Each structure stands twice: as structure tokens, then as C-alpha cells.
Amino acid sequence: MGKSSKDKRDAYYRLAKEQNWRARSAFKLIQLDEQFDLFSFQEPHKCTRVVDLCAAPGSWSQVLSRVLIKGESFGRRAWMEKMQRLVDEVKLAEKMERNEDAELSEEMSKINLDEEKPTLQPRPNVKIVAIDLQPMAPLEGIIQLQADITHPSTVGRMLSALNPEKSEADYDLVDLVISDGAPDVTGLHDLDIHIQSQLLYSALTLAIRVLRPGGKFVAKIFRGKDVDLIYAQLKLLFRRVHIAKPRSSRASSIEAFVVCEDYTPIEGWTPDLGRPVDVPRPATTMTEEEIEALPEQTRTVREDGTVELTFPRREARKLHKDNRWIAPFLACGDLDAYDADATYKLPEGHVSLDPVQPPTAPPYKEAIEKRRTEGGMYGKTKNREGTPS
Ligand SMILES: C[S@@+](CC[C@H](N)C(=O)[O-])C[C@H]1O[C@@H](n2cnc3c(N)ncnc32)[C@H](O)[C@@H]1O
Numbered sequence: 001m002g003k004s005s006k007d008k009r010d011a012y013y014r015l016a017k018e019q020n021w022r023a024r025s026a027f028k029l030i031q032l033d034e035q036f037d038l039f040s041f042q043e044p045h046k047c048t049r050v051v052d053l054c055a056a057p058g059s060w061s062q063v064l065s066r067v068l069i070k071g072e073s074f075g076r077r078a079w080m081e082k083m084q085r086l087v088d089e090v091k092l093a094e095k096m097e098r099n100e101d102a103e104l105s106e107e108m109s110k111i112n113l114d115e116e117k118p119t120l121q122p123r124p125n126v127k128i129v130a131i132d133l134q135p136m137a138p139l140e141g142i143i144q145l146q147a148d149i150t151h152p153s154t155v156g157r158m159l160s161a162l163n164p165e166k167s168e169a170d171y172d173l174v175d176l177v178i179s180d181g182a183p184d185v186t187g188l189h190d191l192d193i194h195i196q197s198q199l200l201y202s203a204l205t206l207a208i209r210v211l212r213p214g215g216k217f218v219a220k221i222f223r224g225k226d227v228d229l230i231y232a233q234l235k236l237l238f239r240r241v242h243i244a245k246p247r248s249s250r251a252s253s254i255e256a257f258v259v260c261e262d263y264t265p266i267e268g269w270t271p272d273l274g275r276p277v278d279v280p281r282p283a284t285t286m287t288e289e290e291i292e293a294l295p296e297q298t299r300t301v302r303e304d305g306t307v308e309l310t311f312p313r314r315e316a317r318k319l320h321k322d323n324r325w326i327a328p329f330l331a332c333g334d335l336d337a338y339d340a341d342a343t344y345k346l347p348e349g350h351v352s353l354d355p356v357q358p359p360t361a362p363p364y365k366e367a368i369e370k371r372r373t374e375g376g377m378y379g380k381t382k383n384r385e386g387t388p389s
Pocket residue numbers: 022023025026053054055056057058059060061131132133134147148149150180181182183199
């Protein structure tokens with residue numbers, strides 16, 4: 001497939017190159033932040049310390065670096081600013097209708113100013129650690145570790161990267177752990193889903209070692225047959241668990257993201273990567289009478305106007321009966337955002353750009369080198385005289 005046709009078929013691939021992101025995944029994190037305010041600026045949820053697991057080639061780390069270190073405006077903040085501009089424009093239009101000329105020119109200059117110069121809001125004391133099996137090209141302000149998140153030694157390496165020169169008793173915890181971990185898919189769905197879930201458990205184990213109470217955990221998940229069991233396990237550790245699908249993630253893919261908020265540690269329990277995550281807490285301690293007394297349905301209107309429905313009695317019954325629980329599903333990303341499954345007409349005069357950061361050590365590198373030097377299955381078929389046909 002030519003570069004231009006890939007640009008056409010995948011709007012996020014094209015946008016990533018135009019906006020200088022190393023991978024189109026950047027948009028997934030930005031759209032998750034739009035919905036869940038992952039990089040909150042407000043206390044007590046303020047976000048300054050983050051671990052990015054399975055981070056290569058580094059587009060999520062780029063988002064972290066640009067939002068937290070440089071203080072640029074993306075995701076939730078950009079969306080709020082956009083909404084504010086819309087409100088300002090409506091007010092302005094109303095004033096124009098009323099012919100309030102004196103105030104008008106002042107208001108107009110304010111709107112233009114905001115659009116041209118979104119103010120940078122860098123945060124103090126930011127710490128970001130990125131971990132991946134693959135080497136990653138350096139990124140400003142990001143501490144990088146090349147490590148396997150399923151290996152027990154990674155816990156110690158991560159802790160000392162986060163807290164150099166500190167003893168375990170003085171470790172500073174982190175506000176957010178994100179994991180975009182994906183195995184090289186085999187096409188055998190059950191196997192892929194199983195390996196993916198093991199990556200998620202490893203990410204969770206690392207997260208529990210460093211998250212502060214109230215912290216957030218976001219991880220890629222493949223929505224397979226028994227995924228509700230994972231949701232139930234996450235619900236034991238976090239007060240709110242959602243399953244989210246950003247618009248930049250293809251609807252045709254089983255990929256989604258668990259967004260877990262408000263971490264509540266289990267006293268006396270420290271998981272380690274040598275053992276599977278076996279949470280020592282019954283899924284629910286409620287009696288049947290207590291469950292029956294729960295409301296059938298609750299309806300909450302969130303700050304941004306989203307209406308959230310929950311079904312406490314039905315959920316508690318499910319947890320009580322077979323330790324299963326269905327996380328509420330949220331599609332996220334502005335409705336104006338590109339649809340990841342649609343093909344778009346390219347803008348006039350479109351020039352296809354090269355990827356921002358080619359992989360530093362892709363697994364296919366050796367095959368490409370062999371193809372260059374050898375023929376046969378690695379390159380063009382040779383004719384009898386030995387020259388490529
Ligand atoms: C989809 S990519 C991540 C993209 C990244 N979030 C970004 O925005 O550029 C998945 C990554 O998971 C990494 N990975 C898979 N298994 C891993 C493991 N056991 N330990 C560490 N990284 C792993 C792969 O090396 C790959 O770089």
C-alpha cells in the first residue's frame with residue numbers, strides 16, 4: 001500500500017505525522033483524557049508523576065511530556081478551552097445582535113488572542129518513567145527503561161528510576177500508570193486475548209507498587225469472552241472502573257481501554273510479578289438483604305453534561321453470585337473527531353510525510369536486511385542465471 005493511500009484510509013496515521021506524533025496511538029490517550037481528565041490540573045487529583053508502560057515508540061510519552069512538562073493544551077484542557085471559545089462566540093453574537101459596539105471590539109480581540117496563543121501551563125516536579133521491551137529514541141524529560149514488564153526484576157528498576165537516592169520507606173508514589181501493552185498478535189484470537197490479559201495483570205501489579213491512594217490506572221484490554229472477570233478484579237482495587245473506546249481506535253478492533261479511578265489499596269497486600277494477581281478479598285462482603293436494599297438504577301449528570309446510569313442492585317447480585325461484573329462502556333473523543341474506520345478524501349495538494357520516528361529496533365529488521373542481501377523467501381525470486389527477475 002502506498003503512503004498516500006494509507007494516509008487516506010487512516011486519518012489518524014496522517015494526522016500523527018502532521019502533528020509530529022511518533023504513532024497514531026497519541027490520539028487514543030488524548031481522547032481518553034478528554035473523557036476522564038487523566039492529566040487533571042486540580043488538587044486533589046493533580047497529575048505530575050506518571051509511569052508509561054509498554055511505551056515504545058513513544059507517542060504516549062510525547063503526550064505526557066507536552067502536557068505535563070511543556071504545559072501544552074491537549075485532551076480535556078483543549079476541549080474545555082474549545083467549549084469556552086464557543087460560549088464566548090455565542091455571547092459575542094448576542095452582543096452583535098444588540099449592537100453593543102463598545103464592548104464588542106474588546107471581546108473580539110480576546111477571542112482571537114485565545115485562539116492564537118493558548119497559554120503554556122508547565123507543572124513543577126514532573127516525573128515520567130517510560131518502560132518498554134524495545135529501545136526508544138530519547139524524549140525530553142522522560143526517564144526510559146528497556147525492560148520486560150512481566151519480569152520480577154522490573155519492579156525494583158522502576159522504583160529506583162522513580163525515586164533515585166531514596167529508601168523504600170520514603171518513596172514518592174505516582175498519580176497515574178498507563179499501559180498500551182500489546183503482544184505481537186498471532187491471529188489466533190484466544191491466544192492473543194490470553195497474552196494481552198497477562199500483560200494487563202503485569203501492568204496492574206507494577207501499578208499497585210507505585211500508585212498513590214486515589215490514583216488512576218489505564219490499560220489496553222482485548223474484549224474477549226471472560227473479560228468481565230478482569231473488570232471484577234479491577235473493581236476490587238478501584239472505586240470506579242470504565243471500559244472506554246476512543247474514536248481513534250478502530251471500531252472493528254477488539255481493543256479497548258480500562259480506565260480505573262480512585263485506587264483503594266488493600267492493607268497488607270503487596271503483589272509481585274512472581275505470583276499471579278490473586279486479590280485476597282471476596283468480590284463482595286454484602287449480604288443478600290443488603291444487596292436487595294440497593295437502588296435498581298441511579299442517574300448522575302456529570303460536570304460536562306454526560307449522563308451516567310448505574311445499576312447497583314443488578315451489579316451487586318452478579319458479583320455476589322459468580323464474582324463477575326460488567327464495567328460501564330463509554331465511547332470517547334469529540335464527535336467531530338475523525339472516525340478511525342472511515343476513508344477520507346485527502347486535502348488538495350496533500351504531501352505524504354514520512355513517519356516521525358521510525359522504530360529503532362523493529363523485530364522485522366533482520367528480515368529486511370536478509371531480504372536486501374539474499375534472495376529466495378527473503379527477496380525477489382532469482383531466475384536461473386541468478387539475477388533477480
Ligand atoms: C502498541 S505499542 C505501544 C505504543 C505506545 N503507547 C506509543 O504511543 O507509542 C505496544 C508496545 O508494547 C510493548 N510490549 C509488549 N510486551 C511487552 C513486555 N512484556 N514488556 C514491555 N513492553 C512490552 C511492545 O514492545 C510495543 O512497543
